[in-house]
Amino acid sequence: MKVVLFCGGFGTRLQEYSTTIPKPMVEIGYRPIIWHLMKYYAHYGFKDFILCLGYRGDYIKQYFLNYNECLSNDFILSNGGDKIELYNHDISDWTISFIDTGLNSNIGQRLKAVEPYLAGEEVFLANYADGLTDMILSEQLEHFYQNNKIASMLCVKPSQTFDVLSMGSNSYVADMEPVSKADLWINGGFFAFKKEIFDYIHKGEELVREPFKRLISKDELIGYRHRGFWACMDTVKEKLMFDTMYSRGEMPWAVWQTNSEDSPITNPEIVDNNADKFVFEHSKLITYHPRAKKDMGR
Secondary structure, eight states, X not given: OEEEEEEOOOOGGGHHHHTTSOGGGOEETTEEHHHHXXXXXXXXXXXXXXXXXOTTXXXXXXXXXXXXXXXXXXXXXXXXXXXXXXXXXXXXXXXXXXXXXXXXXXXXXXXXXXXXXXXXXXXXXEEOSSEEEOOOHHHHHHHHHHHTOSEEEEEEOOXXXXXEEEEOTTSOEEEEEETTTSSOBEEEEEEEEEGGGGGGOOTTOOTTTXXXXXXXXXXXXXXXXXOSOEEEOOSXXXXXXXXXXXXXXXXXXXXXXXXXXXXXXXXXXXXXXXXXXXXXXXXSSTTTSOHHHHSTTO
């Protein structure tokens, strides 16, 4: 099963870091966030990647062309540095396709651009390439297969500190609660698709807009709720959060370091696709900063 990673956007809300490099290449420790994400998928056995390139695609190509496994593996150096023996490897069993999908393309256009490279794939995975989680991927896939729908998306709780209000017609505030406690779920950016998804994407359309609306109208989109760790590198504040977690050795997304077996399947809940409060922005700022407008194409 192949994994499509959307890594061609400008990252406009992370400009301090992404003005010279693409956002997926912003580092956590000594490896970029896209590496952490690919390690996550590889842990579950998915090692065939398609990178949808756009802004600074050359930077991503050069990184992997000059990849140094010694940075993240133990090794022996001898003969004055002429001989290096690695105890283990990172990416030796990965297959990575580097596909130019356009500088200003949105996610739907990028996905359509790599359709020929998914020939023969009945099911494939996709990701925005800027978020990490400790979700047990095999459980999301089991949920996807059990429901037998065209698309599955990870749904997570927002982590912002603002409050959600309920108001009556007279403008009186009826209720107020932290957004983290409200019945709100946002798009976490981890997708599973059947090949039929391409029948729902028309020219120029953003993936989570018209195509997802068509899926919803036919009950072909399901959500997998995850209450564990999830975060995306959307702002400088979140970049600093990842750096702090890394420096403390607190990396719940690094499932490849746990050496533990996947937990049993637990019959996850299905998101009500008709719920009034269901949100399709892959942005933790749900209403105020919709990513589709401010961070085009990822």
